[in-house]
Amino acid sequence: MMNSHSESSVDPWETCDLLDCKEGKAKKNWKKAKWHLVEYQKLPLYLRDNEYIVGYYRSEWPLKQILLSIFSIHNETLNVWTHLIGFFLFLFLTIYTAMRVPAVVHLDSLQRFRDMLPVADWHKIQEQLLSCFPSMPNIPDPHRLMDVLKIKMSWPSMDFLTSLSACLKDDVVNKLAPITVQAITRWPIFTFLGGAMFCLLASSTCHLLCCHSERLSYIMLRLDYAGIAALISTSFYPPIYYSFMCYPFLCNLYLGFITVLGIATIVISLLPVFEKPKFRSFRASLFFGMGISGVAPVLHKLILFRDKPEAVQTTGYEILMGLFYGFGALIYAMRVPERWKPGKFDIAGHSHQLFHVLVVAGAYTHYLDGLVYLRWRDLEGC
Numbered sequence: 098m099m100n101s102h103s104e105s106s107v108d109p110w111e112t113c114d115l116l117d118c119k120e121g122k123a124k125k126n127w128k129k130a131k132w133h134l135v136e137y138q139k140l141p142l143y144l145r146d147n148e149y150i151v152g153y154y155r156s157e158w159p160l161k162q163i164l165l166s167i168f169s170i171h172n173e174t175l176n177v178w179t180h181l182i183g184f185f186l187f188l189f190l191t192i193y194t195a196m197r198v199p200a201v202v203h204l205d206s207l208q209r210f211r212d213m214l215p216v217a218d219w220h221k222i223q224e225q226l227l228s229c230f231p232s233m234p235n236i237p238d239p240h241r242l243m244d245v246l247k248i249k250m251s252w253p254s255m256d257f258l259t260s261l262s263a264c265l266k267d268d269v270v271n272k273l274a275p276i277t278v279q280a281i282t283r284w285p286i287f288t289f290l291g292g293a294m295f296c297l298l299a300s301s302t303c304h305l306l307c308c309h310s311e312r313l314s315y316i317m318l319r320l321d322y323a324g325i326a327a328l329i330s331t332s333f334y335p336p337i338y339y340s341f342m343c344y345p346f347l348c349n350l351y352l353g354f355i356t357v358l359g360i361a362t363i364v365i366s367l368l369p370v371f372e373k374p375k376f377r378s379f380r381a382s383l384f385f386g387m388g389i390s391g392v393a394p395v396l397h398k399l400i401l402f403r404d405k406p407e408a409v410q411t412t413g414y415e416i417l418m419g420l421f422y423g424f425g426a427l428i429y430a431m432r433v434p435e436r437w438k439p440g441k442f443d444i445a446g447h448s449h450q451l452f453h454v455l456v457v458a459g460a461y462t463h464y465l466d467g468l469v470y471l472r473w474r475d476l477e478g479c
Contacts, residue, residue: 132162134171143311149432150447151440155308163309172443176304179453184297186457190464191290194283281474285338286467292331293460299324300453315369322366328456329387329422330359332463333394336415339470340398340408343479351394362387385426388419407473414466421459425452 136152137145144156153172155163167177303317333355341348362383370376395415402408429452435442 132158141311143314144308147432147435147447147449149435149439150443153443157310158308160306160309163306167305170444172447173304173308175445175450176453177301179450179457180297180304181301183453183457183460184294184301187290187293187297187460187464191287191294194286194290281342281471281478283471285334286464286471288334289331289463289467292327293464296324296328297457297460319367323363325384326359326362326366326387328460329384330355330362332418332460333391335463335467335470336391336398336411337394339474340394340402340411342474344401347397355390358387358390382430385423388422391415391419405473407469411466411469411473414462414469418459418462418466421455421462425455425459428452428455 132155134153135156137148137150137154140154140156144154150172153170155166155171155173158166167174299320303321307314307317334352337351337355338348341351365383395412398408399412428448432448435447
């Protein structure tokens with residue numbers, strides 16, 4: 098009787114809470130299971146891009162879980178971080194360039210400086226120069242000053258000019274003024290740096306968020322393709338502008354052509370049909386062809402400035418940059434090495450990750466190329 102009484106005295110609300118608890122736990126486990134990584138065959142069609150990457154996919158996760166997945170391991174982890182680190186690298190380079198590359202440039206007038214000095218009050222200039230810069234050697238011959246100044250003002254220590262004008266008296270500054278006029282603009286290299294940062298950040302964001310939904314995937318892919326086109330087109334600005342700055346017609350012609358081509362590529366990349374996997378080779382060919390169009394201005398530069406070592410040096414950088422980009426596009430289109438061993442490179446080493454690394458390497462090579470152009474034009478002008 099006591100056992101019977103005990104069984105009948107169970108609180109019905111407690112039983113109900115028990116059932117709710119089990120149901121809630123089941124829902125929680127179901128949601129947790131839903132956020133697990135899945136294999137290629139379980140993906141919705143819009144997320145199927147590379148059948149040689151077999152597993153470790155995120156599929157239609159909530160936005161919160163997607164954002165947190167930047168710190169977890171899946172087949173997009175390195176895709177996200179290779180370009181996110183690249184973005185911060187170019188952000189640093191932009192700040193560094195703005196702080197360390199001054200605006201006082203255009204030293205072609207140093208050639209006229211040789212003829213101007215003999216009629217100037219050389220002793221007065223020499224006395225003030227030595228008081229401002231005790232480490233400067235005593236220069237008995239005014240003609241040697243041009244060589245000393247050119248060494249002192251070799252980029253990136255061009256802030257010598259700023260210190261010079263701040264230290265000297267006004268009448269001496271007026272005599273030295275010809276070496277500090279007609280500043281060469283820096284906008285082409287900052288345009289390139291902006292294009293590189295936009296491309297890298299757009300790519301990283303795309304790889305992080307595209308698994309959320311079909312709609313967001315569509316938007317992110319469009320942004321990714323636009324970023325690639327922006328990087329390629331803005332990469333032309335420093336070499337074209339600084340190579341042909343003394344030839345306005347050629348400069349405007351080449352810049353106009355690459356700008357129009359870049360806009361056209363972005364427009365084409367916005368078409369919905371463009372994102373389908375069967376157009377992978379077409380996408381790579383389109384961007385590769387855009388890069389190849391830079392051969393003409395490079396050859397033209399070599400013809401115009403064949404006697405300038407800077408022309409050869411910058412061309413070497415541009416060839417290396419083209420190899421990085423071209424090899425990256427080839428790997429991306431062929432989907433190697435995962436094509437050879439499907440499933441072996443799901444986490445690390447697959448073609449898209451290699452493509453990302455080569456893009457960053459190519460962009461950094463182009464930045465070094467831009468510094469050579471700046472130094473060339475700073476010291477010689479037109």
